Amino acid sequence: MIERFYARLAESTARHSRPYERFHYAYLYILPGLLIYSVFVLLPIGNTVRYSLTEWTGFSAPTYVGLANYRRLFEDENFWNALGNNAFFVIFYTILPIMLGLFLTSLMTRSKLRGMVIFRTGLFIPQVMSAVVVGIIWRWMFDYRGPVNQFLTDVGLSSAVKPWLGDFVWAPYAAGLVGTWVEYGLCMVLFIAGVQSISEDLYEAAKVDGANAWHQFRYVTLPGLQQQMLVAFVLTFIAALRVFDLVFVLTRGGPGRKTEVVSMLIYEEAFEYHHAGYASAMAFVMTVIIVSVSATVFYLQSRQEGAENAS
Amino acid sequence: MRASRSQQLLTYGILTVFLFVAVMPFAGNLLTSLKGRTELSGGLFTLPESWLWSNYSDAWQGARFGDFFINSLVVVVPVVLVSLILSMLSGYAFGMMSFPGQNLLLLVIILGLMAPHEAVIISVWHLMDQLHLRNSYYALILPQIALSFSFGTFWMRAHFKGIPRDLVDAAVVDGCTTSPFSPRNVLWRILLPLSGPALMSLVVLIFMWTWNEFFLVLVLGDSAHRTLPVGLALLRGQYSSNVPVMAAASTIVSLPVLVLYFLFQRHFIQGIASGAVKG
Numbered sequence: 001m002i003e004r005f006y007a008r009l010a011e012s013t014a015r016h017s018r019p020y021e022r023f024h025y026a027y028l029y030i031l032p033g034l035l036i037y038s039v040f041v042l043l044p045i046g047n048t049v050r051y052s053l054t055e056w057t058g059f060s061a062p063t064y065v066g067l068a069n070y071r072r073l074f075e076d077e078n079f080w081n082a083l084g085n086n087a088f089f090v091i092f093y094t095i096l097p098i099m100l101g102l103f104l105t106s107l108m109t110r111s112k113l114r115g116m117v118i119f120r121t122g123l124f125i126p127q128v129m130s131a132v133v134v135g136i137i138w139r140w141m142f143d144y145r146g147p148v149n150q151f152l153t154d155v156g157l158s159s160a161v162k163p164w165l166g167d168f169v170w171a172p173y174a175a176g177l178v179g180t181w182v183e184y185g186l187c188m189v190l191f192i193a194g195v196q197s198i199s200e201d202l203y204e205a206a207k208v209d210g211a212n213a214w215h216q217f218r219y220v221t222l223p224g225l226q227q228q229m230l231v232a233f234v235l236t237f238i239a240a241l242r243v244f245d246l247v248f249v250l251t252r253g254g255p256g257r258k259t260e261v262v263s264m265l266i267y268e269e270a271f272e273y274h275h276a277g278y279a280s281a282m283a284f285v286m287t288v289i290i291v292s293v294s295a296t297v298f299y300l301q302s303r304q305e306g307a308e309n310a311s
Numbered sequence: 312m313r314a315s316r317s318q319q320l321l322t323y324g325i326l327t328v329f330l331f332v333a334v335m336p337f338a339g340n341l342l343t344s345l346k347g348r349t350e351l352s353g354g355l356f357t358l359p360e361s362w363l364w365s366n367y368s369d370a371w372q373g374a375r376f377g378d379f380f381i382n383s384l385v386v387v388v389p390v391v392l393v394s395l396i397l398s399m400l401s402g403y404a405f406g407m408m409s410f411p412g413q414n415l416l417l418l419v420i421i422l423g424l425m426a427p428h429e430a431v432i433i434s435v436w437h438l439m440d441q442l443h444l445r446n447s448y449y450a451l452i453l454p455q456i457a458l459s460f461s462f463g464t465f466w467m468r469a470h471f472k473g474i475p476r477d478l479v480d481a482a483v484v485d486g487c488t489t490s491p492f493s494p495r496n497v498l499w500r501i502l503l504p505l506s507g508p509a510l511m512s513l514v515v516l517i518f519m520w521t522w523n524e525f526f527l528v529l530v531l532g533d534s535a536h537r538t539l540p541v542g543l544a545l546l547r548g549q550y551s552s553n554v555p556v557m558a559a560a561s562t563i564v565s566l567p568v569l570v571l572y573f574l575f576q577r578h579f580i581q582g583i584a585s586g587a588v589k590g
Contacts, residue, residue: 023408023410025404026405026408026410026413027410028491029400029401029403029408029491030400030401030404030405030416033397033398033401033460033463033464034420036457036460037420037423039457040431040435040453040454040456040457041422041423041426041431041457041460041461042419042422042423043438044430044431044433044434044438045422045431047434048430048433048434058433058436104325104329108321108325109315109319109321109322113322113323113326117576118330119326119330120576120580121573121576122333122334123326123329123330123333124576124579124580125333125334125337125569125572126333128519128568128572129523129565129569130523130539130540130564130565130568131523131525132523132540132544132564133543133564133565134336135544136543136544136557136558136560136561137337137340137561138336141336141339145351145352147339147355150352150354154354181332181333181336184329184333185329185333186584189580189584190584193584231584231585235583241427242428244526245526245544248525263427266429267526267529267530270432270433271530276437279433280434282429283429283433284430286429286430287427287429287430290425290427291422291425291426295425298421298425
């Protein structure tokens, strides 16, 4: 094993004929970061898998139980409920913002706009704000005495007034809409920039071929925005899968378990009920889901870049 | 391209409406933070009757947001500085050198870019407990450096890849070296002066992510080490139901990031739109 490594090392030295290419220095440059990364990220991920096979309170010695935690997870209706809520949030965090962004971008002119810096800066603000602050603000907006209900009363819809985030029917929609509000600006900014980089010739050619507005959108704009849609998708989809702070502040998962998401369940199981083994199993499943989504998109992106470089 | 006048108007109309929707809650929050509690029923966008700055001093002293602010600084500054140095070093190796195991190592580091905090938190909590570091600043600083390392390496790698190799070759001819121990090192002498904008982006992004971090601090920090977002979310007692004081506290929490954002918005948008999700 180690001989093979040295053989390859010597081989690469030979290949890099530049005399200064002491490439083993590369390891020295990576080492400090890799060390701290190993202790606080790599090792913990490995431990999470190990703990997930045990029954463990987090304090006592863990007892090995095999796959029992995963079997229990499979039958745990709270877990499925939480996963379902994450899926529900995908509608609000991902689908709605992307559709809205695409629709609005298609209505806009493709020429460069004056004052775009102001719009871009403003539309992007929700992305840089602490989710806790966003949550605190919207919790008040949706409060029973808050601005939303005040507005409804003012326009004569006082019958619609309700404690939005405490309502069994409406809380998931209200909490979801906050997600839409956070993500739509990101999608708009990405798509506007994308549309402006599509060559005007393509639109001209489409017009010559008799394409109407819908055809132009379908066959020129949409394919031209592929890269931006991929980025918007991965950012917003993962935001929906891992959301924690926003829900923690808005509803704490309530009323009942109506807005409880997987990350919330992991937090409670691990740090409130001290089921650290079971929580580890849940965390591992969540990690597998998220990593496979990002890895797929990462792969698609690099393939697309490769295709662009080749052409 | 010539756009028709009506389409121009429609475009500005749409942008203005959605700009308003994006900014309105923060503007409303700012106004609320200066009102008295009895004025709240008057509506979100009414001006305060008398500008009640005392809401801010109540938040800063009474609700301890001054303490949380200091905790935030004590955590964020070392995380940003150390992450910056570590990422620059490893980004240099990945972007400018080729060595056996490069792709495998890169893949291992990508993992940290994708994995959610939940993947590490239980184990990190236990580790900190064993090291007797739980409820200390170290418990908040060390894991966040490790979690920023993946994005930082990626960011700096992409930057260094964009710098022409000829530049490095020429520098070597002039007597520079890639050795990390030499004062005539290529990284310090040649590359660092060219890396200002890339490093600036990294600084503001890691600052924002660390300043806003909630989950890790919630789990690993006790009330003496709470940073601003956790302090805000867990506020209990007389001020937690006082909407204007909560609004003032929200402004305190978001102001530093907002100021940076307005100064460096291009760096923020480029970084987030690069599509890399930080772990």
